[in-house]
Structures are given as C-alpha cells and as structure tokens.
Amino acid sequence: MSKYTSVSIPLTLHKRLEKLIAKKTGFKSVSDYVTYVLREVVAMHEMKEVPEPFTSTDLAEIKERLRALGYL
Amino acid sequence: MANPPHGGKLVQVKQSSKDSSALAGFKQNQKLQVSKETATVVSNIANGIFSPLEGFMGENDYLNVLEHMRLENDVPWTIPILLLGPHNHHFGSGDQILLVNEADQPVALMEYEGNFEISREEYAAKVFGTDDKAHPGVAKIFAGNECAISGKLKAAVKPDHGDYADFTLTPKETRILFAEKGWNTVVAFQTRNAPHINHEYLQKSALALVDGLFVNPVLGKKKAGDFKDEVILATYQAIMANYYPKDSVVMSVLHYEMQYAGPKEAIMHAIMRKNFGTTHIIIGRDHAGVGNYYGPYAAQEIFKEFPDLGMTPMFFREFYYCTRCAGIASEKTCPHGEEEKLAFSGTKLRKMFADGEVPPKEFMRPEVSQAISKFKHPFVE
Numbered sequence: 001m002s003k004y005t006s007v008s009i010p011l012t013l014h015k016r017l018e019k020l021i022a023k024k025t026g027f028k029s030v031s032d033y034v035t036y037v038l039r040e041v042v043a044m045h046e047m048k049e050v051p052e053p054f055t056s057t058d059l060a061e062i063k064e065r066l067r068a069l070g071y072l
Numbered sequence: 073m074a075n076p077p078h079g080g081k082l083v084q085v086k087q088s089s090k091d092s093s094a095l096a097g098f099k100q101n102q103k104l105q106v107s108k109e110t111a112t113v114v115s116n117i118a119n120g121i122f123s124p125l126e127g128f129m130g131e132n133d134y135l136n137v138l139e140h141m142r143l144e145n146d147v148p149w150t151i152p153i154l155l156l157g158p159h160n161h162h163f164g165s166g167d168q169i170l171l172v173n174e175a176d177q178p179v180a181l182m183e184y185e186g187n188f189e190i191s192r193e194e195y196a197a198k199v200f201g202t203d204d205k206a207h208p209g210v211a212k213i214f215a216g217n218e219c220a221i222s223g224k225l226k227a228a229v230k231p232d233h234g235d236y237a238d239f240t241l242t243p244k245e246t247r248i249l250f251a252e253k254g255w256n257t258v259v260a261f262q263t264r265n266a267p268h269i270n271h272e273y274l275q276k277s278a279l280a281l282v283d284g285l286f287v288n289p290v291l292g293k294k295k296a297g298d299f300k301d302e303v304i305l306a307t308y309q310a311i312m313a314n315y316y317p318k319d320s321v322v323m324s325v326l327h328y329e330m331q332y333a334g335p336k337e338a339i340m341h342a343i344m345r346k347n348f349g350t351t352h353i354i355i356g357r358d359h360a361g362v363g364n365y366y367g368p369y370a371a372q373e374i375f376k377e378f379p380d381l382g383m384t385p386m387f388f389r390e391f392y393y394c395t396r397c398a399g400i401a402s403e404k405t406c407p408h409g410e411e412e413k414l415a416f417s418g419t420k421l422r423k424m425f426a427d428g429e430v431p432p433k434e435f436m437r438p439e440v441s442q443a444i445s446k447f448k449h450p451f452v453e
C-alpha cells in the first residue's frame with residue numbers, strides 16, 4: 001500500500017504554492033500539487049532511458065511477417 | 073521511434089508450442105484450469121500488452137490499484153489483473169503451475185507466489201463505482217471466485233487466433249511497423265463497434281494532428297447487442313479499403329474482454345496502446361461505458377490524475393450528422409437541437425438490419441452497411 005513521507009521545501013516556496021493552488025482549482029493541498037508535478041518530471045526523465053526491446057534478428061523476422069501480411 | 077513501453081520495459085514471456093519442454097517441470101497436481109478470457113489475459117501479459125506486469129497481481133499491487141490507481145511501484149494502473157481461482161489447491165511458493173484451458177491443453181507455465189482473498193463488494197465499488205449486478209463487470213466479478221492466485225509467467229503457449237491471426241499484431245510488431253512507416257506520433261482508436269460516419273470523422277480529426285492512426289478494434293467476449301467480432305473486422309476492412317489513406321492508417325485487432333469500467337477502463341485502454349507504441353489515444357463520449365453508470369465525459373476527466381501516464385489523450389465531443397448544418401458536426405461546432413441530429417439507437421439499428429434495411433449514408437457508409445448485411449446474425453445474442 002502507498003505510504004507517505006515528508007520532503008522539506010523552503011517555507012517561502014510552500015507559501016507561493018499555497019497561493020497558486022488557491023487560485024487554480026483541482027489541487028486539494030500543496031502535497032497533492034507537488035506529487036503531481038514530480039510525477040510528471042520523473043516520467044519525462046524515465047522515458048528517455050528506455051531502449052527498444054528487440055534484437056536485429058527480431059527486426060528482420062518481424063519485417064518479413066509485416067510484409068507478408070501487407071502491413072509494409 | 074515508438075513511445076516507450078509502460079513502466080519502462082516491454083515484457084516478453086518466452087513463447088512455446090503446447091508440447092514444448094519449456095512447459096515441463098510441473099507436478100501432476102499442479103495444474104490449474106483457466107477460462108478462455110483468462111487465457112487471453114495470459115497471452116496479453118506474455119506479449120507485453122500489459123507491461124510492466126509479468127504475471128498475475130499479488131496483494132500489494134492489487135490493493136494499491138484499488139486504493140490509488142497505481143501499482144506498488146507507483147506506475148499508473150486502474151484495473152486489477154487477477155487470476156481468480158478455487159481455494160482448494162495445494163500450491164506452495166515457487167511451485168511451477170501449469171495453466172490449462174477448458175480442453176486441458178497447456179496455456180502457460182506460472183511460478184506461484186501466493187494467494188489472497190478479494191472482497192467482491194470492494195472490487196465492484198472501487199473498479200466499477202457501483203454494486204449493481206446489472207452492470208456486466210459487476211455481474212462477472214460476483215459470478216467468479218474470490219481467491220486471487222498470483223505469480224509470474226515463465227513460458228506461454230502462442231495462442232491460435234484462427235481467422236484473426238493475420239490481423240493480430242503484437243506490441244513488438246506494431247513498434248517496428250510504426251518505426252518503418254516513419255511515424256513519430258501515432259494516435260490509437262479503441263473500438264468495439266462497426267464504424268459509423270461519426271467514428272470515421274473522430275478518427276480523421278485526430279489523424280489530422282499526428283503522423284499515423286492505429287485502429288485497434290477489440291475482439292472477444294462482449295455483451296448482447298454488440299456487433300460480433302467477424303462483423304467488426306469486415307466493416308473495418310470495408311471502410312479502410314474505401315475511405316482511409318493507406319500510408320497513414322493501420323488496423324490490427326486486440327483480443328481482450330471488455331470490462332465496461334468507463335473512466336478506469338479508459339486508462340487501461342491507453343496503457344495497452346502505449347505498449348503497442350502509440351503516443352496518443354482518442355477518448356470520445358462515454359468511453360468504455362455501459363448504461364448510465366458513468367458521466368458522458370468522465371473518461372476524459374480521469375486523465376488529469378495521471379501526469380506520468382506517458383500517453384496524450386485526445387478528447388472529442390460526440391460527432392453526428394446535422395441535417396441543418398448538412399454535414400458532420402459536434403456539440404462544440406453546431407448550435408442546433410436534438411431534432412436536427414441524425415441518430416439511431418442500437419435497438420433501432422439492429423431492427424433495421426433484421427428487416428433487411430440499411431441506415432442512410434449520412435449515418436453509415438454504404439460499404440459498411442453492405443458488409444453488415446452479408447451476415448445473417450451480425451449481433452451478439
């Protein structure tokens with residue numbers, strides 16, 4: 001189950017975020033907002049590090065099947 | 073370059089023939105019979121359609137999905153993938169279990185991890201948002217077992233898709249296909265219906281903004297009144313041959329049992345298509361819904377919860393032919409009332425085809441209507 005932990009951010013930033021989410025609807029708390037933004041950022045970085053999951057043999061065989069089926 | 077797979081890894085379970093030695097290593101009492109639908113889930117896990125899952129969920133993933141719509145490792149996931157079976161088994165942790173189909177033929181070899189009880193009431197409430205047994209997904213959960221058996225797949229038998237084999241592509245294949253076509257952005261279209269003009273318009277509106285369109289109709293168990301699998305395929309072949317550009321559209325089928333879970337299923341639809349390598353998905357009105365259980369645009373709203381989904385949803389209002397506009401319009405573009413909207417209910421449409429009639433060409437392409445008319449019984453009974 002998801003558990004929670006604390007991350008320290010400067011109080012000044014916390015206040016700015018409070019003001020921001022008070023104006024923007026959709027976020028219940030600064031924690032919700034920070035979680036949302038961090039997930040977005042983390043996913044962006046993770047996506048850059050994924051290698052293609054096939055070998056050159058796969059590639060040749062699959063291209064042949066795709067050609068035979070009329071996809072290529 | 074195709075969209076990276078969900079959770080960062082395209083799962084590939086070793087595929088084998090049904091008498092392969094890859095399936096050996098189990099004892100005679102370690103067999104478990106699974107339904108046709110579960111066998112389809114097995115093959116979807118094996119091909120990476122459910123990446124990053126490598127098998128059936130354990131309790132931690134299950135509870136986290138119900139409670140937070142995420143796997144234990146924080147990856148977005150909205151509908152549990154469970155192997156629900158009987159309590160009276162004698163499996164121990166690490167045992168190799170042979171999953172067999174109803175004809176006692178091997179489906180996969182799974183390494184047993186454990187089991188846990190689910191509450192069907194909790195499952196229904198959290199996944200479907202209702203305990204109404206008239207909901208097909210709720211009815212299915214209440215008709216099934218409560219013991220969830222978890223474990224990783226070690227080897228899986230390559231399924232025989234029969235007449236659909238030539239239209240079935242794996243994520244590995246579509247990823248290579250999109251790359252060969254030079255598409256960087258690809259929008260997926262999920263459907264369980266024969267194409268109406270409004271679907272065509274929806275798909276083409278989305279295609280205008282990306283490199284390619286991936287039409288991915290769902291074949292498998294559906295509810296009464298839905299089009300049969302063979303009709304869906306035949307109608308899409310008809311519309312593609314006559315109205316779709318070959319260099320920017322591809323179609324392959326997805327073997328999958330609809331859950332009718334509305335918004336939560338929309339996220340699963342996006343995850344599966346992400347694994348096929350698409351970057352976008354079309355989400356229209358009442359996506360994956362049934363009856364009046366979900367708001368018409370609830371399946372669009374839910375995407376706000378997932379900044380890390382790695383798929384861009386493309387939201388559309390419903391399209392229709394407006395007699396006043398004399399063209400295809402949507403609630404967003406047309407000011408006219410319901411009376412100007414050309415619409416046929418499912419019931420009306422089924423009656424039309426039964427009476428040997430076809431809908432007007434402003435509602436359905438004549439080639440599509442003809443393809444349906446060729447079937448004596450086009451609808452699931």
Ligand SMILES: [Zn+2]
Nearest residue numbers: 394397406408
């Ligand atoms: Zn109009």
